[in-house]
Amino acid sequence: MLEIQHVSKSFFRNLALDDISLRIEAGEIFGLLGPNGAGKTTLIRIINRIIEPDNGYVRINGDLMTQHHQSMIGYLPEERGLYRTMTVEDHALFLGQLRGLSKRDVKMQLEYWLEKFDIADWRKKRIEELSKGMAQKVQFICTVLHEPKLLILDEPLSGFDPVNVELIKQELVEMKAKGKTIILSTHNMKSVEEICDRAALIHQSKKIMEGRISEIQEARKTGEFAIKFRGSMIAFVTALWTSFELTDKEILGDDKFIARVKMRGDNSFEDLLTALIGQVKIEAAWEVLPSMQDVFIDMVNPRKEANNA
Amino acid sequence: MRNSWLIARRELNERIGARSFLLFSIFGPLIILLAAYFLFAYGGEGKQRWNVLISDPTGIMDAKILANDDKSITYSFVNDYIELEEFRDAKQFQPFDAMIEINEKVLSNKTAFIFFREKPSVRMQTRLQFHIERRLEEVMVAEFTNLSVSAFRKIKQPLNIAFRNAYDPLDEASDLRAWVGFFFGTVIFLFIFLFGMTILRSVTLEKSNRIIEVLLASVRPNQLMAGKIIGIGIAAFIQFAIWIIIIGFGLFFLRETLFPDLMDAANMNVAQMTEEVKQQTNDYFFVNKEYNEFVDLVYERVQFGTMTAYFLLFFVVGYLFYGAFFAAIGATSGSESDGQQFILPIIFILCFALYAGYFALENPDSSLAVFFHYFPFTSPVVVMVKLSQGYTPGQGYQLFLSLFILVLSAIFVLLIAGRLYKNGILQYGHRIKLSLMLKWLKKM
Structure with a gap:
């Protein structure tokens, strides 16, 4: 066109x-x-x-x-x-x-x-x-x-x-x-x-x-996953042990959370699910893609440019 | 072309729809008619009685001038030379309003001087001239012929015509009628300024509210500028037409109702009177207080048809010439207040043009007046003055040469303004330097 x-x-x-x-x-x-x-x-x-x-x-x-x-x-x-x-x-x-x-x-x-x-x-x-x-x-x-x-x-x-x-x-x-x-x-x-x-x-x-928007986001993903679950946060963190890293969490209710997790070593998403099943009740899980806002800031941030220089 | 017309139509509708347009259309001519009314009603008045001293050292006039007393002039004779300074300063001459010097050469060179303290009205000038001429005629007839004065006057009639300018039978060329031209020129510049400012405001408004960007996605800048100038020009033209109609009807109304006696053509039209009738009506004509030079001027001596035709022609081209400046200023100024600053030089030029018109009125034959007559910044008003004074036979081409120069100048200025407009119109918020404008022009 x-x-x-x-x-x-x-x-x-x-x-x-x-x-x-x-x-x-x-x-x-x-x-x-x-x-x-x-x-x-x-x-x-x-x-x-x-x-x-x-x-x-x-x-x-x-x-x-x-x-x-x-x-x-x-x-x-x-x-x-x-x-x-x-x-x-x-x-x-x-x-x-x-x-x-x-x-x-x-x-x-x-x-x-x-x-x-x-x-x-x-x-x-x-x-x-x-x-x-x-x-x-x-x-x-x-x-x-x-x-x-x-x-x-x-x-x-x-x-x-x-x-x-x-x-x-x-x-x-x-x-x-x-x-x-x-x-x-x-x-x-x-x-x-x-x-x-x-x-x-x-x-x-x-x-x-x-x-493409999806490709831009895909190219800048950090391997972070979000897990929406019911249960105890202590149990959740214990299940992660040393194989995974908790990067962020959002409290939705008394026993309801969304946690963001990054893999360590060669661990995969399947390994994460395996570790969590039985410890908490998983309601949803998805890969976290960077928002376009993050991509934008990341690419035009002058501080980042200065650091790179 | 279609786009320019759409822009022009929008401008036209906006102007005509504005309340100020209606008010100016009605009250502008009414104010002029009011002024005309006062001139008609009171303009003929002035100093009613003149005390005139005739210095006649050789006694040519034999201390006589009129058979009957004139109610408005008292003549006194002195058979001696009086120096101008003496007349001006000596106490014994202070009661006299004017001194007429009749020297011994008057019969050969036919020149007499009238020194006045306060400029006599045209009416008084005519009367003084008339009295002196008639008395000298009598002297000349006695001196050089065997005829009686009445016999001389019978045969003088055709000669009299030959003595006077065929284009100016009353031999009052100049002043009053030239003022009419100046008035026409001033109206041209008034309209150019008012509607030029409208162009400027319209351009800066489109810049400041940023609709210009939407417009430029559909029309070229030159089309936009042309449409704007044309649309506002048509609005000005319509307003002109309304003025002409209202003033025309107004003058007719004044003639038919308020001043029917004053307007009696038989009283006025001296040029068409035979000498006999003139003589018979002479006293009435001069003594009649209601004789009014403005009435005579407006209804008898101004050639409105010719004046209006050239007036419109010079208005249109003059408007295009100046309008392009206003558009360019609007486009190159960062904001409306910036535009106001740029407008100062234009106001100065417009005032200068009016002054040039006045200068041409006072010094019609000076070389500077000739220059102003062709100079495009001043020609619209100077040509009007010259037109009302009358072009001498064989010089009519001067008018068209002036118009031709103005047309060429308008085209040139429109081209330059188009370039400035195109480059300046999208520059927001900051003042554009002269050096930048020159760069744009160099890109032509």
Whole structure:
């Protein structure tokens, strides 16, 4: 769907992007991650043809990106705004027509989305009458009105309450099911884990990681397992003896715990279960994968970089 | 093009929908009409009675000037030379408002000087000139011909026309009508400034609320800038049209209702009177207090059709020229307050342009006035002044040359502004240095 090849961009001696190459497949949700100032917004602007790269190119469906392709994209920037004095409907008409829709199509689409979000009575409201979260919804609707094949969403969940966060996430998943491609730039790592198929991490203008979410987590696992059990913690620790190491524990109730355990020597997960059976009542056991939050911090933590140096 | 039009339409709707647009559309022309009303009602008044000393050392006029007394001028004669300083400072001359010097060469060079303490109104100037001319005619007829004065005047009629400027039958070229041009020029600059500021505010607003990023994902920066300038320009044009309609109807209303006597064309149109009628109505015409130069000016002497046509033309191109500056300033300023700082030089230039108009009014033939006439920053107002003064035959090309220069300049400025706009529009929150702007321009 989208191919970014060797894209570099600098702003008067400040290198914003350094030889970035990415490939985003059709029908996937792709997480674009990175700390503030890493270059994500610059990359997104290049994809949207708002700015031009110094080097490299962007292809969409095999073609070099041109202005003609812009109507295939729906872009919700992080720094987004609306004209405060315009009504919701006028806004949709203006932005929808800019994206190539006819007036009639905009009205039909707007009808659909307002019904879907159960906000049909907002149509004639002026933007200044809406709360921040309500305005965010209008922005989201204006972004998807023209049914773009590629959606680029920069922090789409910020400003929403938890109910609406779930609503938008659900919407993204539905769009993916309809074959849309979505680039999601966010600092909300939980949502990356939940809805992204793949992700790339940009740090200090360079791409430092790319892959499937599960593979990224798999690659960084530490061999830690979690055991949810009933019984005595003393009995549990005694059973571990010297073959396993208790790294963490969470008390769920008087005799209910989740314990985190690491293997020592050549001991395996089966050995752990064998040691515990009969000592405590195991309710669940699973391998602990690092969260994307941990992966993110691990990869961009400046202290870690200093230590490595 | 479609995108630019969509942007323009949005801007237009927003401007027209604003309450300030409606208020300015209605109250702007009403204020002007109110000013016109006061000028009509009181503008003809001034110093009602003039005491004039005629210095006639060789006794050419023989201490005579009028057969009957004039109610508003008292003439006194001195058969001696009076130095200007003496007239100005000597105690015995203080009661006189003006001194007319009739030297011995007057019959050959036909030049007389009038020194005044306080500038006479146009009406008074006309009257003084008229009196002197008629008396000198009598002297000249006696001196150089065998005709009676009345016989001379019968045959003088066609000659009289030849003596005067065909473009300015009242021979009052200049001042008052030039002020009309200055007024038109000032209105152009008022609109350019008001709507230029609207462009600036609109650009900085889109920058500060960050909708610019959404827009730029659909339209090129140049399309956006063009749409914005066009949309706001159309709003200005509509407002103009409303002004013209309201002022037009207002003047008609004043003419038909409040000042029907004043507006009686028979009283006013001196140029169309025969000498005989003029003579018969002379006293009434001059003595009639209700004669008002502003009424005469507004209803008889300003060619509104021509003025309005060129006015709109110079407004449109002048607006594009200045509008591009405002758009570029908006795009390159980090915040709205930054933009206000950048606006100071533009305000200075606009004020300078108004001054240039005033300068051209006072010194129409100076080389600096000629320069201002072609200089794109000042030409919209100076051309209006010049247009109202009247281009002399064969010089009409000057107007089109000035317009041509303005059009080329507008295109050039739009190109530069487009480059600054494109580079500056996504720079948030920090002031853009001049050196950076120059780098952008070098990339052209």
